[in-house]
Every structure is written in C-alpha cells, then in structure tokens.
Amino acid sequence: MKIGELATLTGVSVRSLRYYERQGLIKPLRQDNGYREYSPLAVDTVETIKLYLNLGLSTEEIAGFLNCVLKNKEAFCAEVMPLYRSKLEEIERQLVELNQIKLNLQDRMASILQEQKNEEE
Amino acid sequence: MKIGELATLTGVSVRSLRYYERQGLIKPLRQDNGYREYSPLAVDTVETIKLYLNLGLSTEEIAGFLNCVLKNKEAFCAEVMPLYRSKLEEIERQLVELNQIKLNLQDRMASILQEQKNEEE
DNA sequence: CTTGACCCTGACACTAGTGTCAGGGTTTAT
DNA sequence: ATAAACCCTGACACTAGTGTCAGGGTCAAG
Missing domain, CATH: 1.20.5 (Single alpha-helices involved in coiled-coils or other helix-helix interfaces)
Incomplete structure (x- = not known):
C-alpha cells in the first residue's frame, strides 16, 4: 500500500510516517516511481510504534528494540x-x-x- | 553593577540575564561604553524572576505582572x-x-x- | 489531455531557555 | 603597553515530533 493509505489506516500523519522511516523504525520498499510501498504488516508496525511512543519512549529508543518485539514476545527482548x-x-x-x-x-x-x-x- | 557581578550574586548566567532583558523582564541602564549598568535592586528582580520560573511560569507570562509584584504585594496584582x-x-x-x-x-x-x-x- | 489527488525531497518553524562560539571592543592590573 | 578578564551583538545548536510550504513528478478519471 502507499503512504497515504497507511496514514489513513493508522491515524498517523504522512509526515510522521516519513519521520519514522528516517529514524529507522520502518523500511518500506520503493516502487519504480519512487513511491513508498508498505506491506500490510506495516499497520502492525505503526501501531506498535504508537504504543511505545505513548509510553513516553522516543523514536530513537524504540528503534533499539522494535525489530525484536515485532518478531518475539516483549519478554524475550x-x-x-x-x-x-x-x-x-x-x-x-x-x-x-x-x-x-x-x-x-x-x-x-x-x-x-x-x-x-x-x-x- | 555590571552583568557579571549580577550573575555571580544571583547564580543566573550572563546569558540568561541578557535573555531576560530581551524578554522585557529587566531593563538595565547603559554605561557610555555600552556595558549594562544594573541597580542593586536588580538582585531582587532577578530573584523574583527565578521564583516565578520555578513555579513553571514562562518569561512571557512573568513579564505580564513582574512590574506590579515588584512594587506591590502579589495579592494586589x-x-x-x-x-x-x-x-x-x-x-x-x-x-x-x-x-x-x-x-x-x-x-x-x-x-x-x-x-x-x-x-x- | 487535462485536472485533481496523490507522491517525492528538502527546508524552515515551533517550544523555551540555555550553552557556546565568533568577532570585536574595554578595562584593569602588572 | 600588554595580557587577562570582562563586556558587546549576533548566530547556531539542542530537544523531538509535527506542521507546512516550495518545487516538482505521477497517476487515474473524466
């Protein structure tokens, strides 16, 4: 899906999605025309990011363990x-x-x- | 007195004293050479500013009533x-x-x- | 084939107070 | 008279995430 669709699905602005990418939180593929191409799993990823931001963690801190918690139980990380x-x-x-x-x-x-x-x- | 002396007396950095001036909180005279010249009362003024900053007020908010509280009881303002x-x-x-x-x-x-x-x- | 909706990057703004540096002038004491 | 210590202004940095604009490309429906 494209960035606008992900934004709508998650309630996170397009601007913020690009910011999360720059912070290393999410790495969409690129279409031939340069558009970001997000997998459907990106919705989970963004929801997870929102959850941790709401706990007062910074994007930098989240970047340190996001990959782990997306694949495992939190207790494993x-x-x-x-x-x-x-x-x-x-x-x-x-x-x-x-x-x-x-x-x-x-x-x-x-x-x-x-x-x-x-x-x- | 000069700005460095006031800084020493109040524990507020020279940088911050200049900032307070720019925010309209304190208006020192100027010597012929351009140096700021503070009256001894400036110590009270700066202590008062510190007090309100510690209450979580911004310099802009403090500017709105500082003159009043320096001359009257707070309850009057x-x-x-x-x-x-x-x-x-x-x-x-x-x-x-x-x-x-x-x-x-x-x-x-x-x-x-x-x-x-x-x-x- | 054009219009509107979408996408891209890069950049500035905002908060609010402070640190710090550059580049330059003044004063004080030796 | 020179060095240290002080003063001046202006400017950038920092936090951390988001808004917003400029300038430009892409795509889909009419």
Whole structure:
C-alpha cells in the first residue's frame, strides 16, 4: 500500500510516517516511481510504534528494540526491561517535580486569598 | 553593577540575564561604553524572576505582572491569580498524563516479569 | 489531455531557555 | 603597553515530533 493509505489506516500523519522511516523504525520498499510501498504488516508496525511512543519512549529508543518485539514476545527482548526501568524512574522524577510545583502554586494561591480576605476587613 | 557581578550574586548566567532583558523582564541602564549598568535592586528582580520560573511560569507570562509584584504585594496584582489557576490546571493535566504512563509502564513490566517466570517452569 | 489527488525531497518553524562560539571592543592590573 | 578578564551583538545548536510550504513528478478519471 502507499503512504497515504497507511496514514489513513493508522491515524498517523504522512509526515510522521516519513519521520519514522528516517529514524529507522520502518523500511518500506520503493516502487519504480519512487513511491513508498508498505506491506500490510506495516499497520502492525505503526501501531506498535504508537504504543511505545505513548509510553513516553522516543523514536530513537524504540528503534533499539522494535525489530525484536515485532518478531518475539516483549519478554524475550532484553533491551526492553532496562528501558522501562529508566523511563519509570524518569517519570517518577517528573512526578515529584510537578507535585512540588503544584504544592508551591497552591500555597501561593492560598496566601493571596488570605491576604484579600484580610483586606476586606 | 555590571552583568557579571549580577550573575555571580544571583547564580543566573550572563546569558540568561541578557535573555531576560530581551524578554522585557529587566531593563538595565547603559554605561557610555555600552556595558549594562544594573541597580542593586536588580538582585531582587532577578530573584523574583527565578521564583516565578520555578513555579513553571514562562518569561512571557512573568513579564505580564513582574512590574506590579515588584512594587506591590502579589495579592494586589490581578493578573497573578488567573495565571496561577491556569498553571495549576496545566500541572494537574500533566500529572494525570504522567500517572497514566506510569501505570502503563508498571503493567508492562509486571507482564514481562510474569512471562519470564512462566518460562522458567 | 487535462485536472485533481496523490507522491517525492528538502527546508524552515515551533517550544523555551540555555550553552557556546565568533568577532570585536574595554578595562584593569602588572 | 600588554595580557587577562570582562563586556558587546549576533548566530547556531539542542530537544523531538509535527506542521507546512516550495518545487516538482505521477497517476487515474473524466
């Protein structure tokens, strides 16, 4: 199939499909006229890419194990687990940071409200 | 004082001080030789900028109320509260999203571990 | 045989703050 | 008077994925 068809089937833009190719995630054949020719399996590949992107992995990270997970169970691919671990740590760091900001914001909002209440008297 | 001195006093890089100026946050005078000349009050200004940056506000947002909060109590500046509210909402959206990713990651990690345990048998 | 829909590559823009370099001027202390 | 340390502006890089445009080729239906 051609790129537009794959885009429609997967909900991923043509632009992004070309980007994934450049990142080494998917390697379509080429027709004589230069058009990309995707196998029907490419739909699975793209769905898999979407799944990992939604887990916060980058295309570069995904490139490191995509071939493996397309052919095997995830548990078989040794690259995956360390990546999940470090990604989880990263997420947790971000959660801590965001929660701190949230608390600070709430403190300051409470102070303002209190201040305004005092003014009214 | 000159920019290097202000940088040392505040812990903010010279580069960033120039950036804050371009963003309209601070307006030093100029000496005859073109050097920026900061008043001692600039230290407070920069500390205030740091405080708001740490709350997740952008330089552009800070520019909208910095003059006011430098001269008044924060509660006096009407621009601040709506900004805090929308920033808090944004933070909460991000927290939800990150927590979802975290749960998904943990699920997948658990699946892999379970799978590997099954393999051992 | 022409029009519209599709495809190609390459490139710039965007976020937002910071690092860093080039190329050049000034000041301060030796 | 020279070297070190400081200042100036302007510009590119970086993240990471996507939008979008330019300029051009291809294909299918009328």
